Structure formats: C-alpha cells, structure tokens
Amino acid sequence: ETGVTQTPRHLVMGMTNKKSLKCEQHLGHNAMYWYKQSAKKPLELMFVYSLEERVENNSVPSRFSPECPNSSHLFLHLHTLQPEDSALYLCASSQGISDPGAFFGPGTRLTVL
Amino acid sequence: GQQVMQIPQYQHVQEGEDFTTYCNSSTTLSNIQWYKQRPGGHPVFLIQLVKSGEVKKQKRLTFQFGEAKKNSSLHITATQTTDVGTYFCAGRPSGAGSYQLTFGKGTKLSVIP
Numbered sequence: 001e002t003g004v005t006q007t008p009r010h011l012v013m014g015m016t017n018k019k020s021l022k023c024e025q026h027l028g029h030n031a032m033y034w035y036k037q038s039a040k041k042p043l044e045l046m047f048v049y050s051l052e053e054r055v056e057n058n059s060v061p062s063r064f065s066p067e068c069p070n071s072s073h074l075f076l077h078l079h080t081l082q083p084e085d086s087a088l089y090l091c092a093s094s095q096g097i098s099d100p101g102a103f104f105g106p107g108t109r110l111t112v113l
Numbered sequence: 114g115q116q117v118m119q120i121p122q123y124q125h126v127q128e129g130e131d132f133t134t135y136c137n138s139s140t141t142l143s144n145i146q147w148y149k150q151r152p153g154g155h156p157v158f159l160i161q162l163v164k165s166g167e168v169k170k171q172k173r174l175t176f177q178f179g180e181a182k183k184n185s186s187l188h189i190t191a192t193q194t195t196d197v198g199t200y201f202c203a204g205r206p207s208g209a210g211s212y213q214l215t216f217g218k219g220t221k222l223s224v225i226p
Contacts, residue, residue: 042117043156043201043216056212090155097212100146100161107155 003027004105006091012111015081021108023074023091031097032074034066037088037107049074050097081112115140117204119217127225132189134220136202143207145178145185146214151198159187182207192224 004025013019025032034046048056049068063085065077074091088109092102116139126132136145144163148156160169162178162185169176175188185204189196199219206213 040218042218043203045214048212050212058213100144101158102156102214103158104155 004091004093004103006089006105006108008108009106010109010111012113013078013081014113015083017081018077018079020078021076021089021091021110023076023105025072025074025091025093025103025105027093027103029093029095029103030071031094031099032068032071033092033094033102034064034074034076035090035092035104037090039087043090047076048097055097078110081110083112086110086112115204115206115213115215117202117215117217119202119220121220122218123221123223125223125225126192128194129191132192132196132222134187134200134202134222136185136187136204136217138183138204138206138215140183141207142182142204144205145182146203146205147176147185147187148201148203148216149198150201150219154198156201189222192222194224194226197222197224 007022032049036044046060047066052068063080067075088107090107091105094102118137120135146161147159150156160176165182166180167178173190177186199221201216201219203214203216
C-alpha cells in the first residue's frame, strides 16, 4: 500500500465530457504532483503543488485544470480532451518539493473517445 | 530543455544473469533518482544519488552516479524473476529553484526462468 490513492482507476470519456480525477495522500506530505504516462514516452511532469500552491506548470494545455484544496488532496479537472490525451495519469507526493522519493498512486487509466 | 536518455530500451536475460541499465543527461544534475515499475503497476522509488562518483547498494542492486554528475547506472547481480519490470532514472537539473524531475524512457527488463 503506497499511501497515495487515486480514483477512478479507469475512465472512458468523450471529447465533450467534463470529468475529474481525484488523488489523496495519507502520508502527511507537503508536495503533490500530477504526471502523465503515455506509451513509448517518458513520464511527463504536469503540475507541482507545494503546501497547496502551484509551483510548476509544464506548459500543460488549459483543458487540464488542477486543484489542490489542501495538502492531502489533489484534483485534475478534465474538459474537451482529445484522443491523444489518453494515457495513465499518476499522482505522486513527497515530503517536500526538493525531497527525494516521490510516492506514486496507482494511476487513472484514461481513454478519450 | 533537459533530456535524459536511457539505454537499453529492452533487455531480456536468463535468470541468474546480470543486468545493467544506463542513464545519460544532457545537462549536469543535482541528483538522480531511480524507480521501478512492475507490469500494470506504478513507479516505486528505489534510491537517490547526490554526490559525484557516489555508489550505493541495495542487496543485489548497485547504483552509480558519474563523476561529472551527468550519467548514472543501475546494475543487478544474478537477476531473479521478481526483478521483472521497467527501471526508470529521473534527473533533477542543477540550479536553484528547480523542481523539475526529468524521467528517462525506462529499460524494460524481462527475466527468463
């Protein structure tokens, strides 16, 4: 058990849908992250939050909108996605943004039709 | 931007043989991390290397950080079927205020019993 949970585990959505991914960490960490894992591409860092403030946004399209209401929860709001956005979306947390060892959640497998 | 190259992409070994994966960064790193992802699973943090020339061991796994802090390797002695998975390196660039962690594409290890 990693201490980082993600829901849903699988999601199929149309291009006009709006959905949200949820991440919760039970480790008392102060930093949380969203990553995208596509086939044949390296893991891509999307967003970084430290103490509920966004500190990094890696040129992610606006159709992805993160939200961090507190240090234990992280959301990724999705709207008008494209088929190429289909991927595994991984949430991770660490003690601090410069601390080693991100703890990853199991991921949400997203398919955009 | 920073690039992290990892080779080989795939490696098939007979159980009991050794395995090595190599990681090279286009820029100097402040540290490098290694992760393992089992099939169908999520990345799990293995170790972080910080010092130039650093060598760390975890049972049958040996991790090295190059003198120039631009390359790293992971060596597994006498592989077992439990070693199956994809091994990723992730480098954090030198420089203040950088939270970026750039991942390599990973080396997928198959172990033939």
